[in-house]
Amino acid sequence: MMDPGFEAAVEAARKSLREGGIPIGAALVRDGEIVATGHNERVQQSDPIAHGEMSALRAAGRQKTYRDTTLYTTLAPCAMCTGTIIQFKIPRVVVGEAETFEGEFDLLRSRGVEITVLDDPRCKEMMTSFQHEHPELWAEDIAE
Ligand SMILES: [Zn+2]
Numbered sequence: 001m002m003d004p005g006f007e008a009a010v011e012a013a014r015k016s017l018r019e020g021g022i023p024i025g026a027a028l029v030r031d032g033e034i035v036a037t038g039h040n041e042r043v044q045q046s047d048p049i050a051h052g053e054m055s056a057l058r059a060a061g062r063q064k065t066y067r068d069t070t071l072y073t074t075l076a077p078c079a080m081c082t083g084t085i086i087q088f089k090i091p092r093v094v095v096g097e098a099e100t101f102e103g104e105f106d107l108l109r110s111r112g113v114e115i116t117v118l119d120d121p122r123c124k125e126m127m128t129s130f131q132h133e134h135p136e137l138w139a140e141d142i143a144e
Contacts, residue, residue, distance in 0.1 A: 005029035006094060009072040010122060012039040012052065019044050022134075022141055023126045026052035026073040028060045035069065036060035042141055051141075053081040057088070066090045074123045076103025078142065086111045096123030100131060101142065 005027045012025025016039035025039040038055025041047050050058075053073050063069070066088045076098035077085060085093060085108065092114045098105065105115055131138045 003072075003094070004032070005034060005070060005072040006096070006118065006120075008034050008037045009052070009056075009074050009096065010120070012037045012056075013074045013123070013126060016040050016044070016052075017126065017130070022137060023130050024052040024073070024075045026056035026071060028056050028066075029070045029072060030068055035063070040141070043137065048141075049080070051078065051081050053077055054084065057084065063088075070094060072096075074120075075127060076101050076105065076117075077108070079104050079107070082107050085113060092116070094118065096120040097127070099124055100127040 008027040009025040013023040016025060017023035021043040022040040027037040028035040036056050036059035038052055038059045040052045041050035041055055053071060069090055070092040071085060071090050072094045074096035076095050077093065082104040093108065094116045096118055097120055098117050108115055
């Protein structure tokens, strides 16, 4: 199963890893077309708000509506990204994995957001290795 939106999110996560950053990527998709991609830029830009989802939404620029979009992300969205998904009324989120970080699925579902978890082994591998090699960076990203 090759979903171009999801593959773009995975590629963005890999790009971040190559740059020495946190390997989390995202893509905003409308009608099967990728509007924008982004990845975590905490390390690259010293920007604590630039999670993968936030970076993709920033790259997408102004949108008249998000009601016809799907947000792909390699990892379950945190509270900040969940708040943005709710605020922008994005109806669907496709998540690579939620094992290494459980995110805020209850909050998303409570606001009617449809969640699909792909349980993707590449995403799990990327995050498991990263958390093992850079525990301090990971702790910083999730404010632990
Ligand atoms: Zn986040």
